[in-house]
Ligand SMILES: NC(=O)C1=CN([C@@H]2O[C@H](COP(=O)(O)OP(=O)(O)OC[C@H]3O[C@@H](n4cnc5c(N)ncnc54)[C@H](OP(=O)(O)O)[C@@H]3O)[C@@H](O)[C@H]2O)C=CC1
């Protein structure tokens with residue numbers, strides 16, 4: 001189908017709406033003396049991360065959020081990285097910290113993620129943040145998962161009681177998507193590499209989320225007619241002529257004739273992921289301000305003590 005077909009559920013308008021909301025909130029926070037600042041940590045040289053960081057910088061600029069990139073050499077030790085993160089935790093000028101994945105194999109990414117103070121965890125990957133979404137507190141969730149759910153909401157479908165299937169159950173994407181959808185009242189089935197028949201599940205789905213990392217895994221005959229398909233995959237594919245392009249986990253050519261909505265790759269989940277990161281930065285800022293308020297703005301009480 002041509003790219004202007006309304007069945008394409010594009011990320012740009014959803015991202016633009018979120019960024020405009022962030023801009024208004026950020027401008028107000030600056031006026032009130034609390035400028036939001038996002039720090040990106042990259043370890044080593046990873047081409048896959050570059051696109052993401054470039055987009056973060058550009059969109060942070062549009063949203064009125066300061067963006068600082070900290071690049072560490074590939075040989076940095078986990079202890080050095082933790083020390084740097086502790087410094088940022090203690091620095092009141094830093095609102096949020098994002099650790100770009102992947103990091104070199106000698107760095108335990110879970111421990112590094114947990115070193116970020118929960119109030120500065122704009123990625124929603126700290127165990128405390130993951131715990132919040134299990135408790136139905138979904139204001140700040142892992143960016144890609146939250147972006148995928150925003151795109152489903154953009155279809156106008158009612159999530160309550162909706163039959164949803166999620167293929168892939170990683171901590172960063174599949175699992176948080178399932179928790180967010182459960183919070184919204186959907187009936188959720190999660191498939192993974194041990195699922196006996198992925199197709200038997202996907203064919204029942206009114207909404208299908210795919211986050212596996214396998215190009216064209218989901219074909220048209222695996223999709224229920226009229227379904228909404230959210231393709232989270234980002235895979236680099238090399239053509240016989242040597243050129244590379246980005247494809248998702250869904251075989252768009254065959255699925256487009258069956259589904260009522262499908263997110264393109266690129267141009268679908270990716271741009272919304274960046275917008276959610278910026279929205280999370282404002283949520284983090286507001287939480288930090290509330291803590292500051294309750295700690296210092298208790299004049300009467302302090303005087304009485
Ligand atoms: N747009 C964005 O912002 C982002 C996009 N991505 C993209 O999303 C995709 C997934 O990323 P991520 O979740 O980090 O990947 P992981 O490799 O961490 O997880 C892949 C998941 O897919 C499951 N799986 C593997 N093979 C199959 C199969 N044949 N059938 C069903 N399930 C299978 C795995 O199950 P098991 O563990 O049981 O093996 C695992 O749960 C990638 O293409 C990645 O590039 C990722 C992050 C952000």
Ligand SMILES: Nc1nc(=O)c2c([nH]1)NC[C@@H]1CN(c3ccc(C(=O)N[C@@H](CCC(=O)O)C(=O)O)cc3)C=[N+]21
Pocket residue numbers: 048049051052055098099100101102123143144234265266267268269270271273274
């Ligand atoms: N801690 C961490 N969290 C992540 O969520 C994470 C990460 N590390 N490392 C890398 C992957 C990849 N990822 C992308 C997000 C958006 C685009 C994006 O904006 N893509 C656009 C632009 C494409 C382009 O400009 O070529 C699109 O899909 O249309 C890309 C890639 C997040 N990831």
